[in-house]
Amino acid sequence: MSTMNDVARRAGVSLKTVSRVVNGEPSVSEQTQQKVAAAIAELGFRPNSIARNLRTGRSPLVGLALPHLAQPYFSSLAEAIMREAERHGLTVLIELTGGDAEAELALMREHGPYLGGLLMYPVGLSDTQARTVARTVPTVFVSERAYDAPVDRVAMANREGVRALVAHMVSLGYTRIAALGADHTGLPERSAAHLRLDGYRDGLRDAGLPYDPELVLDVGTPDWNRPAGAARLRHLIESGISFDAVVAFADALALGALHAVQEAGLRVPTDVAVAGFDDTDEARYSYPSLTSIAPGTSQIAREVLDMLNSRMNDTTPQEQGRLVVADFELIVRESTLGGSAAWAGT
Template sequence: MSTMHDVAQRAGVSLKTVSRVVNGEPNVSEQTRQKVDAAIAELDFRPNSVARNLRTGRIDLVGLALPHLSQPYFSSLAEEIMREAERLGLTVLIELTEGDAEAELALVREHGPHLGGLLMYPVGLSDAQALTVARTVPTVFISERAYDAPVDRVAMANREGVRALVGHMVSLGYTRIAALGADHTGRPERAAAHLRLEGYRDGLRDAGLPYLPDLVLEVGTPHWNRQEGATGMRRLIQAGTPFDAVVAFADALALGALHALQEAGVRVPAEVAVAGFDDTDDARYAHPSLTSIAPGRAQIAREALALLNDRMNGTVERESGRLVVADHQLTVRESTLGGTAAWGGA
């Protein structure tokens, strides 16, 4: 049975574009719509939610609200959710919010009455706003932030994952381990950065290593991209502070760091080891390939849709809140294997 993911690949478009065409939304060019329609016909793709809705009275259209798809983590997560939704017979409508609270709330106001349920990666919502969303439409948040409200949430093992990365570095003999991606603003929407910094501290503490502020590079969560990773790494190199390893809080940051190190003539991993978080496809095919934490995207998709299905079926108490933390896995690759000599800028 063909899936929406298969249609996207055949038509050479994004999952969001296929979602728009299938759901009859505007803002799709006629040429693109024809390509998608042709792929649907070739693959004999048949969304079957309409007939089921008429039979059961349940709306099987699920919204997926993400800040953006430009970061590999979000695009990969969207693919996993689409696959799992297809398996469950659900149709997914993807919407982008740019991490803006008003956009997140506007999405609920506009689409909420037409949705059977909503999966949202919220960035700007307050505790009260999150509760309002959950009371408007059955909702599961995919979020690192803990809300002071009875809402369902699926999260990554942020702290535990980075702790494992530091432990891996220490086991290989690295002792001056930089952290790339920290945030000290205390803003709740940057919970992932705060948790990963705590994991970094935990790993150092486990190994009896000191926390050295000069090795902690601040990057605001919205800017976890390659450019910010490269900029942060150049800053550390120019400071002349000796370091022998880098734990980046996202693969995109790590890939930027790799670029800056290679640009400076620093050999990875012979002089500096590098690791990331997310285990994206880019991590697998980087040169050298990147050690990373796999945050369990497939499990996140399964658990989030299972929780949402309960909400849509009315089998859980309205004012209850549930939390699922996905398993993580350390995937070791070339970027951390092969050298333990500290590099001091010489």
């Protein structure tokens, strides 16, 4: 097993310099950091996080607060964050909040003193509560909502992604495009549901198409799942309202929609094209395979851990809040292009 002494010899630097790099201290040049990082990678060195904790007084335990894991995106995000945390020598404790503000605050009160840092997908927190959480423990939010507080957050390109989906549908000749996943149950104004609906409006406006409220399908729950998607599409089909495409705000909703469309004897995409958001494994292996927006999950995991590490090492002023918006990619599959879509490698 390689040691810090081995890394120091390979990089041609002192043991103290290696220690500074491993602990994320800022007083090391970029060139030296790269030399040490290369030596660590070559030797397969893994810092002893427990020993480092004893020296620095920082806990290697990081909390990850998510609304739930039933939605495929959150389970994918959790896995990506856990992998990235391991690279930082951190251990992740997953807690489920149900999107309830009290549960989010309770997690901070109960576990905050034992955590070195906290990653949270907040749903119910107010601006004041978000500020309280960030001041109690080093925190990074995975959140679309902008808080009036100095908090770090990493967000998806929600609005831009759905806008790209609508543009894709329009480019294929679809003009009666339903939006599946609207929510008017009291979610914060800048929630993912609101932003994705804004993107839907943007896409229609770009194409010169009218906004038809009858094609905006409110699922009545913040939990985007297959049953909700299927039920809402069945209702739309039975209503007799004409539509030729569905842009779902989550893959789970889109998969439910696929089921309902095929159940009704309609062909995808010949009669109705369907697309989702999240690019989950289910999207790749559904039948037909699902066109979807890949929201940059790996990048999100990388950015939140980098931000959190700097907070844990006190290298970012407390009064400054940072924002990173992850890149996205439109992954085109059979549900919008039929058998002509390239399946392999997407």
